[in-house]
Amino acid sequence: MSEDSASNSETVGQRFDLIRRPWFLPSLVLCPLIALRIFLPSLAERPELAWLDLSQRARIHLGTAVPLDPSIRFLELSINDEIARRYATDGEYTTAESILKTLETLRVKVIALDIMYTHGLEKDQIELANTIQEINARGNTTVVVPFSIEKKRGHVPEQIKYSLPLAEGSTFAGGAVNAVADNHWREYRQVHVFEKKTYPSLAAAAFSASRPGPLKLKEAGIGRLEWKELTDEGEVRISFVDDSRIFLNLQHSYYEDSIDQQAKIGPRVWFISDLESLASDLSHQNNLINSPLTDTIVFFGYNAEVDGKPTAHGNMEPGMTLHGTALNDLIHGTSIYPSPLWLDICLFCVVSLIASLTFTSVRKKRTLVAIALIGLLILLALGWIAIWFFYLLIPAVASSILWGLAVVIEVGRRWTWEQRERTHRDALLGFYFSPAILKQVTKNLDMIRPKSNDVAVLLSDLRGFTTLCETQPVERVFELLNRLFGVETEIALRENGSLSRFAGDQFLAYWGAPEPVSDAPDRALRAAIEIQRTLIARREAAEEGDLDAWLRIGVGLHCGRGLVGHVGSRSYRDYNIVGDSINTTARVEGQTKNYAAPVLATGEFIEALAEPPPALHVDCVIVKGKANATDLYAILLYTEDHIMAACQDYEKAFNLYRQGQFKEALELFETFTDVSFETVAVSSRLLIERIKTLIESPPLKWDGVFELTSK
C-alpha cells in the first residue's frame, strides 16, 4: 500500500481502525488457539502427534533413523500350526515354560514377558511360576512378569491385574504393560502410580532387571524411580523417570530391519522356531557363548493379531514394540516430552508478535506471502528439529496454523482494503489519466509519486469566455464548456495524455508523466491539431445561435520539465502538474490571439518533435516573467498553396526584421496585411506596429528578440 492510498483510506474508513492495527489479526487467531490449548489439550495435541509421526518417517527416508539398541530384541509368538499343536498337546503354559528355558539357554539377560498369563489352570500357573522362579534363582537370566493396571469398568473398581494370579503372581518382580494405546499409540508412562504406590512400566522393570543389584532402579518418592549412570565424562549422575506423559521415539517399524542391517545388527525379531533351532545348533556345537542373544533384553509377546495394540506403523505391529521402544528411550534418554503449557503459550505469543511486526514492516502482498511461506517452513522445521535433537514436542503445527491463518486473514484484509481503495482511486485517477496509463498507474502506484519529468504540455483557453459568461445563461455556459472539454478530453486521452483539473475555461493536458513517453511532443501536437480541426468543423457546421459557434480556442504547446504529483491537503488532494513549463505554455497560449494562430508552439517544442510539422516562425519574444527568448511557431492546420506562399513571404520579411532592417521589413509586412491567411495578416499587422515603434526609437542593441510587456 502506498502512503497516499493509506492516508486516503484513513479518511475513508475510520471505522475499520481496529482491523488496521497489525497486532489485531494475529491476536484474533492467538486467543482461540490458547483457549484450545488450555481447555482441549488432547485435541490440540493431535496435529502435533501427526507431525511427530511424519518427522520419524522422514528420518527413515533421510537415512538418519537410529536403530533400536542392539541389546533389545523381540521374540514373537505367532500362533501357527506348530504352536497350535503344542498348545493342544502340551498346553500354553508348558509351551511358555519351554520357551523361557530356551531363552535362558541362549544367555538372554532379561526376558520381559508381554503376555499376561491369567486364565490358566492353577496347576499350569504354578508350574510356570516355578519355572520363572528357577530361572531367576539361577541368576543368569531374569524374567520380568507383567501386570496390568485396569481402569474402572462399571462397578469393577480400578485394580491391578497380575499374571499368574493362582500362583502368587503378585510376588514376582514385574512391570506394568499399560501403554496408553487407546489414547495414542505413542503415549507412554515409564512409571505408574496406583493407590499412592509406584509401579514401573514393563520397560522400566526390564531395564532395572538388566542392571546389577546396587544399580537397579530405586523408588525416590511416589511416582519417581532413580538410578545412577555415567555421563560421557565418566561422572556419576542420578537419572530418573517419573509418571509424566512421554511420547515414544518410534523411529522405525517393527518389520523394518534395514536400519538394523545397516548397523550390522543381527535379527531384531525372532520367532520361536528360529530360536529353538538356534539353541539346538549352538548346544550341539557347544558354542552357546556365541549366542546372538547373549546379554540381550528380549520382549516376549504375541504378534499383532493377538496383541491388537496399534502402533505408529499400523495395527499389524505388536504392542511389545511400544515397550521395546520405551526401553530404548530410557537407555538413551530419547523419550519425547510434550512441551509444557507455558512454553506453548510463549511460542504462540512469539509467533503472533513476529506476525504483527511482519505485517507492519512488509507492504507488498507478494513479499508477505513469500515471508509467510518461509515462516511456515521454518516453524514446521522447528518442530522436527525440536523432536530430533531436543526430544521435545512443541506445538509446531498449531504455531504454523496461527502464522498461516494470520497471514491469510491479513492478505484478505489488505486485498479487501485495496479493492475499496482501488475503486476509490480509479474513480479519482480516471479524471487525470487515459485508460492505458490508468492501467499502468493502478498496477504500480509508485508511478504517481512526486517526480520531475520532461513533459509536452498542451494548454487551451476559450476565446471570448468573459463575454460568453456575461451574455449567456449559466446553463449554456456550462453546456459549452462541457462540449469543449468533451472534445479536448477525448482527443487528449486517445493520445494517452494525462489531464489536469479544469480551471475555468482552461484545459491542460500533458504527455511524459507520470511515466516518460518517448514521443510526447508528437502526441501533444497531434492532439492539438485534431482538437482545432474538430472545433473548426463543429463551428463551420454550427447553425445560427448554436453553441458550437463559440468553440474557438487558442492552443499553446511547449516542452520542458514538469513536476507531477499529488498536491493538496488531507481533505482535498489532486494529482497535478506544476512548474515553469506550465507557466510558459500559458504565456504562449496567451499569445495565440495576437498572432491569430490556432496552435502556437515554442521553439523547444518544435525541436523536440520527431518530424517537424508545417509551421510558421511568427516571432521571437521574451514573454512576460521569463528571462530567455522564446521562438513562437504557428502550427499550420492546413497547407494549401496560398497559405504556404504567404508563409514564405512572411518569413522573408521576418528575417529582415530580425536582422534589424526595419524599413525593408516594414515595406514587406505592409504587403501582407490583406492576405487571406489570417495568421500571416494579423501577425504582420502586429509586427508593423512594433517596427514603427522600433524605427521611432531604435534599440541600442538589436538581437531580433522583442520583450513583451504584457501577458
Place this chain on the structure above:
Amino acid sequence: MRPLNYIAFFLSLFLFGIAAAQSQEANVSLYVIDHSDEYSALGGACFKYTPEIKPGKDREILAIANGPPGSTVIMIAFQQDNLFRNLPPVVSVQSLTSSPLRFPAQQSEARWAYNETNNNVELYIVALEKDDPQLERLTEYAAWLTDSLGENDEETAMLHALAIKNRLANLHRSNNAEVQTISFPPGERTEPTAKAATTRGGLSQLGKPNTETKPTTETPLRGLKNIDAEWEEDSQPIRFGPEKPGILIFPITTRTTN
C-alpha cells in the same frame, strides 16, 4: 585360462595380500598357576587352563598377552555384568620393548585365586589398533574403573564395569569386532599335552570364529620362572585390524570330572 581370469586371480591375490598386511595379531595364554611346594623348584607350575583343572588353595589364574607395537591390549574379567572380584583391568600400549602383559597385573597386589568354583566368569582380552575409534572410550572407562577401585567406590566401579561390558557386548553383537570365544568340548578327555605338541597350535586356527582348546590333564606344562620366555608357545592369537578390534573371550568355568 583366459586373460581375464588371470587378471581376476592376481587381483584377488593382491587384495588378499593387502587385507593380510592390514590385519594384525595379538597373543594370549591362560594358565592356572600352582604354587604348592611340590612345584617350588619351578617357581610354581603353569598349567594351560582348561575347565578340567580343579581349583585349589595354592592355585591362581594368570593370563599373559602381548600385541604388535602401537597396539593396545586390554584384559578384564567379568562375572555376568560385574567386575570379577574387583580385579582391576589391565591396559597396555604395546611397544617394541614392552614386556608381556599379565592379568592380574604383575605390579598390583591383586591375585586371581583359583580356589573355588565360579560360574559365568569370562576373561576378555581386547586388542585394538592405535587409531581404533573404540580405543579412547575403552581406555578411559578402564582408567576410571581402576580409579574407582582404588577409591573403594564400589557403585561407581560397577557403573564403569557395566559401561565396558555393554560396549564390548555391543561390539560383539554388531559384528564390528573380530570376536573369538574359547569353548571346551564337554567331558572330553584327550591325551596329555606335551610341550613339543603345542607349539603355537593356535596359528593354524586363524580366521576361525571359535577356537577350541583341547583339555589337558593336570600335568604341569611350564615353570613360572621361565614363563615369560615360553608363554607364546601356548598362546591363542587374537586377530584385529583397522577399526576392527579383536576380542577373545575365555569362559572360566570349572567342570567336575570323574
